[in-house]
Amino acid sequence: MALSAFASAAAIRAAIARRETSAEEVCRAALDRIARADDALHAFLHVDADRALARARALDAERGDGALYGVPVALKDNISTRDVPTTAGSRILDGYRPVYNATVVDRLEQAGAIVIGKTVCDEFAMGSSTEHCAYGPARNPWNPARAPGGSSGGSAVAVASGMTPLALGSDTGGSIRQPAAFCGIVGLKPTYGRVSRYGLLAFASSLDQIGPLSGSVADAALALAAIEGPDPRDATCAAAPPTRFGGARDRGLRGVRIGVPRHLLDTGVDADVASAFEAAVRTLTDLGAAVEPIELPHSRFAVPVYYLVATAEASANLARYDGVRYGLRVPAETLAEMFTGTRSAGFGPEVKRRIMLGTYALSAGYYDAYYRKAQQVRTLIRQDFDEALASVDAIALPTSPTPAFGLGERVDDPLAMYVADVFTVAAPLAGLPALSVPAGFTRDTLPVGLQVIGRAWDEAGILGIGHAFEQATDWRTRRPPQRADLASA
Amino acid sequence: MLASDVMATKLERDDVLRVAELAHLSLTDAEVETFARQLAAILDWVNQIQEADTAGVPPTSHIAATEAAWRDDAETPSIDRARALDGAPDPAREAGLFRVPTVR
Numbered sequence: 001m002a003l004s005a006f007a008s009a010a011a012i013r014a015a016i017a018r019r020e021t022s023a024e025e026v027c028r029a030a031l032d033r034i035a036r037a038d039d040a041l042h043a044f045l046h047v048d049a050d051r052a053l054a055r056a057r058a059l060d061a062e063r064g065d066g067a068l069y070g071v072p073v074a075l076k077d078n079i080s081t082r083d084v085p086t087t088a089g090s091r092i093l094d095g096y097r098p099v100y101n102a103t104v105v106d107r108l109e110q111a112g113a114i115v116i117g118k119t120v121c122d123e124f125a126m127g128s129s130t131e132h133c134a135y136g137p138a139r140n141p142w143n144p145a146r147a148p149g150g151s152s153g154g155s156a157v158a159v160a161s162g163m164t165p166l167a168l169g170s171d172t173g174g175s176i177r178q179p180a181a182f183c184g185i186v187g188l189k190p191t192y193g194r195v196s197r198y199g200l201l202a203f204a205s206s207l208d209q210i211g212p213l214s215g216s217v218a219d220a221a222l223a224l225a226a227i228e229g230p231d232p233r234d235a236t237c238a239a240a241p242p243t244r245f246g247g248a249r250d251r252g253l254r255g256v257r258i259g260v261p262r263h264l265l266d267t268g269v270d271a272d273v274a275s276a277f278e279a280a281v282r283t284l285t286d287l288g289a290a291v292e293p294i295e296l297p298h299s300r301f302a303v304p305v306y307y308l309v310a311t312a313e314a315s316a317n318l319a320r321y322d323g324v325r326y327g328l329r330v331p332a333e334t335l336a337e338m339f340t341g342t343r344s345a346g347f348g349p350e351v352k353r354r355i356m357l358g359t360y361a362l363s364a365g366y367y368d369a370y371y372r373k374a375q376q377v378r379t380l381i382r383q384d385f386d387e388a389l390a391s392v393d394a395i396a397l398p399t400s401p402t403p404a405f406g407l408g409e410r411v412d413d414p415l416a417m418y419v420a421d422v423f424t425v426a427a428p429l430a431g432l433p434a435l436s437v438p439a440g441f442t443r444d445t446l447p448v449g450l451q452v453i454g455r456a457w458d459e460a461g462i463l464g465i466g467h468a469f470e471q472a473t474d475w476r477t478r479r480p481p482q483r484a485d486l487a488s489a
Numbered sequence: 490m491l492a493s494d495v496m497a498t499k500l501e502r503d504d505v506l507r508v509a510e511l512a513h514l515s516l517t518d519a520e521v522e523t524f525a526r527q528l529a530a531i532l533d534w535v536n537q538i539q540e541a542d543t544a545g546v547p548p549t550s551h552i553a554a555t556e557a558a559w560r561d562d563a564e565t566p567s568i569d570r571a572r573a574l575d576g577a578p579d580p581a582r583e584a585g586l587f588r589v590p591t592v593r
Binding site: 095096097098099100192193206232235236298301304305307308315319322323324325326327328329331332333334335336337338339340341343344347349352353355356357359360363369370372373374375376377378379380382414415418430431 | 516528568587591
């Protein structure tokens with residue numbers, strides 16, 4: 001039996017378990033869809049069909065029962081895969097094949113998943129559109145002239161167009177949630193420390209988290225359960241109790257308190273996004289949630305704080321790309337010239353800009369005014385969330401102030417690109433989990449996302465809210481015009 | 490440093506070159522011009538954080554949602570030396586080392 005291109009991960013696993021289909025058949029179908037549609041959408045940087053099919057046949061022979069048994073998964077290209085190219089969208093890692101797997105890759109495979117390929121992302125996850133990928137951007141399946149969002153844009157496109165049911169991305173300032181919103185799918189950034197970062201090519205170590213992109217909240221919960229939990233290889237990965245996603249609640253959202261920081265919505269929000277958000281809030285109310293206004297007074301500083309903290313950490317993390325151990329080397333007479341020549345040729349303009357900004361913010365004479373000050377304001381932002389989340393269970397916001405913008409529209413104006421992160425950067429600054437779920441469309445049929453931010457370690461709470469919202473609406477069942485199962489070869 | 494000292498940022502060519510040198514980047518003349526303009530605009534914009542009253546506020550350098558995970562300081566197998574050299578631009582295989590140009 002052939003499953004739909006948009007079959008859920010849970011349905012695929014169940015059909016394989018019932019022997020209605022095989023892991024190999026599922027894998028072949030996914031590879032066919034990628035082959036048909038990826039010239040137009042460019043979700044993938046690397047697809048290893050032979051490896052995926054060999055793995056699928058091995059799973060069919062073994063007949064195991066992992067939670068993702070036989071489910072094809074796409075991985076953002078900043079997640080290390082043993083012997084499989086991993087570039088993070090950068091020329092400086094052209095040809096690099098890691099000698100080890102990220103912990104999340106081992107865990108996906110332990111659950112029976114099949115890694116099908118590596119997806120397009122902004123270079124080292126720095127960007128909101130995939131236009132900073134050195135190998136070209138991905139395209140939004142709702143309108144190929146628009147950006148899919150970023151930095152995990154390729155992962156979002158793979159899921160939204162029906163190439164794979166599930167993908168992993170990484171989120172530092174919104175890089176899972178914003179592309180999920182732009183492409184009309186679900187994206188979850190877990191609590192800082194929920195998922196091991198071992199093998200994730202580091203951008204900003206106090207912010208980075210790996211998380212799932214999927215067609216439904218239930219699939220996001222399934223993927224999180226497979227990858228979460230402590231890891232001796234990442235000391236910041238905490239021994240928190242596992243997420244217990246209960247699925248549908250009998251009582252809807254009765255008894256759930258949801259805060260809306262109205263003061264953040266006053267300016268810069270697209271009219272169609274604003275009306276979709278207000279409709280989403282009404283749906284939450286209809287489901288029984290008590291929606292009330294809250295104040296996050298320091299969140300107006302969140303974007304500048306984020307761009308100081310993240311770039312400072314990036315300038316240190318990216319010092320390792322020096323042409324010595326892996327990736328590109330530009331030969332030179334001396335070691336210092338080799339470092340400089342390699343980095344100047346290997347990094348793209350956005351990565352150079354952020355390294356420069358971070359280096360400046362950390363340099364003598366500016367450290368206190370920029371970096372230390374930003375860290376102090378980060379404390380105030382966290383305290384605001386602690387206070388708000390003492391009286392409400394979760395916070396609702398639009399995921400992005402605008403729908404998907406045109407490719408090329410913002411690429412030459414870094415500041416315009418940065419300020420659009422206004423609703424996504426605060427959750428990682430505070431270390432909190434945040435979910436984006438489909439919440440309607442603009443008049444131009446571009447998807448809009450509803451973001452739900454929860455208390456630390458309360459992924460189950462925000463997944464429960466997202467699931468109830470999803471069941472009460474039909475947004476996630478809409479399919480984009482660029483569907484991988486309808487594309488011609 | 491007072492907040493007023495860093496307002497209305499003007500980045501000179503030498504400032505950009507100094508930061509580039511710290512970051513081991515060599516920039517073209519066009520890049521120097523672009524970065525001077527863009528970084529000055531970004532710095533002016535981030536300066537709004539000076540409005541926040543942070544007297545006595547401790548900095549957040551890391552989100553320690555729980556105490557850091559402890560493990561035994563035990564030797565475990567790591568990446569094989571020959572495998573680690575597989576991706577090297579210039580491996581010295583016999584010596585088991587990464588070869589680099591002269592340090593001067």
